Amino acid sequence: MAIPNHIVTTLCLSLFLTFSFGQDEGQFVYNGFHGANLQLGGSAKILPNGLLQLTNTLKHRLGHALYKVPMSFKTPSSGFVSNLSFSTSFVFSMVPELPNSGGHGLAFTISPSMDFSQAVPSQYFGIFNISNNGLPTNHVLAIELDTVLSPEFKDEDANHVGIDVDGLISVASAPASYYSGEEKKNIRLELISGNPLQLWVDYDEEKKRLDVTLAPTRSFKPDRPLLSTSIDLSRVLVEHMYVGFSSSTGTLASDHYILGWSFNRSGQAQSLDIAKLPSLPSRKKSRQYAGKIVMLSSAGGAIFLVVVIAGATYTTRKKRYEEVREEWETIYGPQRFSYKNLYKATKGFKESEVLGEGGFGKVYRGTLASTDAQIAVKKVSHNSKQGMKAFVTEISAMGRLRHRNLVQLIGYCRRKGELLLVYDFMPNGSLDRFLFSAEKPSLNWAQRFRILRDVSSALLYLHEGWEQVVLHRDVKASNVLLDADLKGRLGDFGLARLCDHGTNPQTTQVAGTVGYLAPELSRTGKATTSSDVFAFGVFMLEVACGRTPIEPQGPPEEVDLVDWVLECWKVGAILDASDPKLEGDFLADEMELVLKLGLLCSRSLPAKRPTMRQLTQYLDGKATTDLPEIQVFLGAYF
Template identity: 45%
Template sequence: MLEAKCVLRLLFYGLHLAAVAVSGGGGDDEFVYSGFSGANLTLHGAAMVTPSGLLQLTDGAAVSKGHAFHPTPLHLRGGEKEAAAARSFSASFVFGIVPVTPGMGGHSLSLVVAPSRDLSTGTASSYLGFLNTTSNGSARNHIVAVELDTIQSPEFQDIDDNHVGLDVNSLVSVNASSAGYYDDRTGEFRNLTLVSGEAMQAWVDYDGDAARIDVTLAPVGTEKPRKPLVSASADLSSVITDVAYVGFSASTGRLSTRHYVLGCSFAVDEPAPAIDMATAQATLRELQTQVQGGLIAGVVALATVACVLLIVRRRYRYVELREDWEIEFGAHRLSYKVLFHATNGFKNKNLLGTGGFGTVYKGVLPTSGTGVAVKRVTHGCSIGYCRLKDELLLAYDYMPNGSVEQHLYGGGDALNWAQRFQIIKGVASGLLYLHEEWEQVVVHRDVKASNILLDGEMNARLGDFGLARLHDRDAELHTTVIAGTFGYIAPELALTGRASPLTDVFAFDAFLLEVTTGRRPVEEAMDGSSSRLMLVDWVFEHWRNESLLQVVDPRIELGDYDVGELSLALRGGVTLLASTG
């Protein structure tokens, strides 16, 4: 119902325009359309001229686009100036954006100056119908556009979801401002809502001498404000081609919207002609009767659609991206809504920690009561994951006993030898599976005490696979960037940058000595000098002096350990480090 009222309102303004479109009039480099009935436009996609003379660029379908161009090319370079210079030009147009769901519309209606009327390679949604993933940002586009955008696209640095932007070959605007205008009388800025369904007028003025472009916006019936909304220094001499076309592009995304142009004008080296707002009362009364009759006949259908759209709107915040491979592994998928509520909305009180790849929150799954740790990856898991827009969330078993590092150095409960030996065996078993038993070889690349997590029974879990790489068993892993933590990095990795299962084994050996001695792989000297104590060298020296038991962590009580196990761990660590290093 509301959408139909918005269309009716736009039709009212459209029928205040002259019934016949006038093209040319002032020469080959200007035109004016006061309504589009009988206009010889070049149309593409969803674009059409309605029986009442409105240019409709999109028809309310989701993920669609429409283009409409003045058919005659314009000469925008040369003239009385040097051939390479872009000429001054001005444009004006009256438009309206009508959302199917009140307040929720997208994506954009844009005035476009392009070297061709064919923008068929442009894609809908955030690319606004005239660019695509490969063309965006290319100087070969030779496109200048003014976008009236109702969706905020972070990938293009949009300032908000209701803005006017000036685009030169790229959807990252040269300059942009929230939609509105400056009141000539008070100087105050007055906001405008692009998806309000109200008719508005825009002016675009390029000064070739000053290499400056201004964009101004105002409600229909308001004189052009003296202060422009958006201004930018932009020399278009290297952008606009000599022969260019002027027209409109509009696109929608998941939210259905109709984009209308009610009239437009354009001129080179002079102000754009005025758009005729003469009243056509008889046609207006006839059209109002038809539209009102259609509203009565379609009120039930519109009410049904409104209910469906309301449900969609309520669920829109949880719409997730899904991958083709999920057919096989779909059982691990968790909804964003479930993880959002499990973590109390990712509140700070649920924050467990922050790392190089994101933040981790404690949560409880509402259906099963299972404790989970949810990682929000900034741009391996045994329970599940979620992907929403640009966010990736990983959910895995919550480890109530933290990491081994916390127990060794962070004030956690001291580990007895039985617990330490169990942890060593758990990590060794995990690496064996990754290196030898899975269908591909997985190289973790960051085995260390802080990445060994402990569950409620103090069983070890190898975590944080953010640096991990995998490869087929009959192929080599090719890496060029050194990854890992100082003290756990094998010498050959530091020299070649090539990771392998052996470099994981080196890190495990360092961890093995660390757990047994309670000391870090590399420590600053106690005497305040700049020298460092290398754990493996220290252990090896005691081994040579047959005093190996003196390196045992003093927090392990005497008689509380198996000498054979402890000796095996120390000798194994030193031997493996020597052989792998």
């Protein structure tokens, strides 16, 4: 029996549409991103020439670009699809704001959701945060291109590629390089060179093997992958997954670009057409090197000779006065600035550029000529008692710590005994000026409460979130700086001490500021996380009450801040301790919570104080239990 023509036509059209839809859903290729079917988030945008920019040189930003159509890796009826294999290839470029200082990197991601609202930038790539990093419920596969050394994630260097499953401790990683068939060896690649590089990711479901291959854009795909690891992705992937890119910057920033992208859900990804890829923006030439090109002609032999002799003399003198880098500099090595550049940046360390002054010396505002980036330069005094020891401590601690609520150390300088530390510039200065100075407008309660949460998050990271325990030992309002958004950043690590988890620091020297020192320090001299908690408790009272811990000129009953707040609580009027400048404009529950937590932290017995994790949970409203009756916890006062 013959099938009518109109039925044949309908069947063919139906099959064609079904095949076309399945093909579009499972594979695509973008040689540039005009009209691309992408969901953009954060800083991500498509430039006029079709270039996908994930992040720019704004600090602490994240960007996402995900293919809008979810890929089917599992089906409800049959469990797994017949083949989980996939293949993808993309060309990327990272252009750092400062030479040789990337921040932080980008990652190809396969995620069950396009919602990254809980993610944070910096070392978390805009994918995870400190609380969900490493959870098996994440169901995230990421191939990271990491340009910052983060010891807490066991990074081996600041220029590596890693395979991440549900968190940022890579299941496999290697320094960025590619295998050259001609030279029969791996050749190193610099991720932050600014040059376009191509990455291939191939998963073979039958062999349960994931290969990651890196190469310069103009090279063929190398025969040997950079990474090849056995992994069963059926335990990671769920029914519907989104594929795309996530990127972030921290204190140091980079332009992160994707030039082209090819993906195939069930076969080999189509090759990109390199000739059709959009070009990168022209690089901004550093003023530092402008005008240094010397034009020589064959007629100027004498001039050439003079130049050669002068160059040789300059090189000899430079070597003569060049300081030898010590071992700790090689290990920790944040960017080393030249004294000349810092001198120019601070206008010769002019008094008009002084931001503040403390026991360690003066802090100057500066602007780097090469990038126009604003910095803060701490110039350690020659007569500082802490001197080199404190300098080394701050370099070693701050140079490796990465958290959105810490003031980031971005570099340093040493010259003839002068010690200089270069930080992120915090445009709003220190918190104490807002609390106590008539020159600054008073912060409202919402701003103060957020700052308390910011500092709490930073201390939790120092105590529990890093590879070692970091004891700050000088938590106070003057060491909390405010960024452009009035968010709190904990700084000044000159007194910090590091110890392994589960051990005590090897020090018996009392350090800190009167009014914030835990009582046990006068007996043992040993700082602990509990002594940091004590100082944070005083800091909370300081922020809520708008007054310093010790006020010798005040009435006798109000000299000591902790004792005064305790007396207010005893008579059932704890809210009377709130800052009069707030004029009662605050949430009573939040104010009472902060005041009570401050008292709990100031208990005389360290074991009776809450931990930073408990404090953070209460301040974030995520505590699993109600605040215990304060009367029970404050029994030691009576």
